[in-house]
Amino acid sequence: MKIPTSLIEIAEKVGNDITLVQGPGGNISYKKNNIMYIKASGTKMSDAKKKNIFVKTDLLKIITAIESNDPDPIKNSWSGDGLMKPSIETSMHAIMPHTYVLHVHCVNTLSWIVQKNFQKRIGIHLKDIKWIAIPYKKPGVCLSNALKVPLRESNANVIFLSNHGIIAGSNSANDVFSIIKNISQKLFLGELEKKIIDFSKIDKYLFNKKYKLPEYEYVHQIAFSYKYSQMATKGIIFPDQIVFLENGIRYINNYDEFIKICNLEDNKLPILIIKNVGVLVPKCLKEVSEDILLGLFMTILRIPQNNSISYLNNSDIKDIINWDMEKHRQMMNK
Ligand SMILES: [Zn+2]
Numbered sequence: 001m002k003i004p005t006s007l008i009e010i011a012e013k014v015g016n017d018i019t020l021v022q023g024p025g026g027n028i029s030y031k032k033n034n035i036m037y038i039k040a041s042g043t044k045m046s047d048a049k050k051k052n053i054f055v056k057t058d059l060l061k062i063i064t065a066i067e068s069n070d071p072d073p074i075k076n077s078w079s080g081d082g083l084m085k086p087s088i089e090t091s092m093h094a095i096m097p098h099t100y101v102l103h104v105h106c107v108n109t110l111s112w113i114v115q116k117n118f119q120k121r122i123g124i125h126l127k128d129i130k131w132i133a134i135p136y137k138k139p140g141v142c143l144s145n146a147l148k149v150p151l152r153e154s155n156a157n158v159i160f161l162s163n164h165g166i167i168a169g170s171n172s173a174n175d176v177f178s179i180i181k182n183i184s185q186k187l188f189l190g191e192l193e194k195k196i197i198d199f200s201k202i203d204k205y206l207f208n209k210k211y212k213l214p215e216y217e218y219v220h221q222i223a224f225s226y227k228y229s230q231m232a233t234k235g236i237i238f239p240d241q242i243v244f245l246e247n248g249i250r251y252i253n254n255y256d257e258f259i260k261i262c263n264l265e266d267n268k269l270p271i272l273i274i275k276n277v278g279v280l281v282p283k284c285l286k287e288v289s290e291d292i293l294l295g296l297f298m299t300i301l302r303i304p305q306n307n308s309i310s311y312l313n314n315s316d317i318k319d320i321i322n323w324d325m326e327k328h329r330q331m332m333n334k
Contacts (some may be wrong), residue, residue: 003037005171008048015045019107023288024293026104029093034060038093040084055086061095091144098169102176105165107295108188111302113160114237116310125186133160138319163238192301195224201277210262211280215290219297220278229273230298235311242320244292
């Protein structure tokens with residue numbers, strides 16, 4: 001059985017759209033004759049045409065394991081070398097009945113699904129779409145278990161995963177992409193008006209060799225809004241923030257506060273939002289973390305300012321920190 005060209009093409013297209021996926025986030029799958037091809041954990045969708053990013057799995061085995069509440073339903077469901085493991089989110093793809101399933105961390109969608117009670121307000125933008133929303137669960141088997149009954153009862157093909165992303169299913173790769181793109185466009189209601197960055201104000205901070213400018217200029221924008229800066233520093237809004245921005249984000253008012261933070265060891269340095277100046281990132285910050293940071297700030301800057309955020313709680317955060325599957329994803333992106 002061959003991997004359909006359309007699967008590879010859509011994977012690459014989605015992977016190149018940073019408003020849909022950042023770093024190794026998001027995944028896509030294809031099912032046929034009790035086999036499911038799914039993106040390997042830690043690989044990037046944007047690499048779909050450059051190399052094989054898919055793992056062949058035994059769908060029947062996974063579904064049977066999920067139905068019998070196996071704590072590790074994807075165990076022994078694939079073959080191949082040790083580095084190509086199926087995505088953390090394989091079980092979620094398996095229980096979707098559709099041939100093609102696409103899951104993304106779309107920033108336009110995230111700007112809604114991190115808000116408290118978004119379910120009551122989102123529907124008006126989603127007429128003609130069969131959707132449901134479920135509360136935050138740790139990605140993987142906890143999430144797919146939480147999804148089983150609502151999915152069966154609703155017959156929905158679009159599911160909003162609170163504080164995480166969106167998953168959609170259809171019978172063609174192009175169609176599932178259109179569904180996601182359409183929702184993304186409908187849920188974009190605007191973002192913070194952009195300010196011109198005065199880089200001469202940032203220069204003095206750069207004499208210190210511990211920090212550098214962020215890869216994406218866009219991320220500076222948050223520094224011009226106290227409210228959005230608070231949203232970014234008060235808590236964790238999605239799991240990849242824990243995995244790839246592990247030293248957190250701090251808001252500082254001036255150079256004196258900056259110097260104090262520079263006394264920290266290199267591997268403890270947080271991202272810094274400098275009031276009305278811009279954003280600095282630790283010199284050692286990796287490309288994948290730059291992408292996650294951009295996704296996070298794009299999400300926040302799209303949230304209407306009078307809305308409140310539903311942050312992940314401490315036990316959600318601990319579950320992600322201590323999770324071996326996430327350690328594998330981190331390792332693949334070193
Ligand atoms: Zn995800």
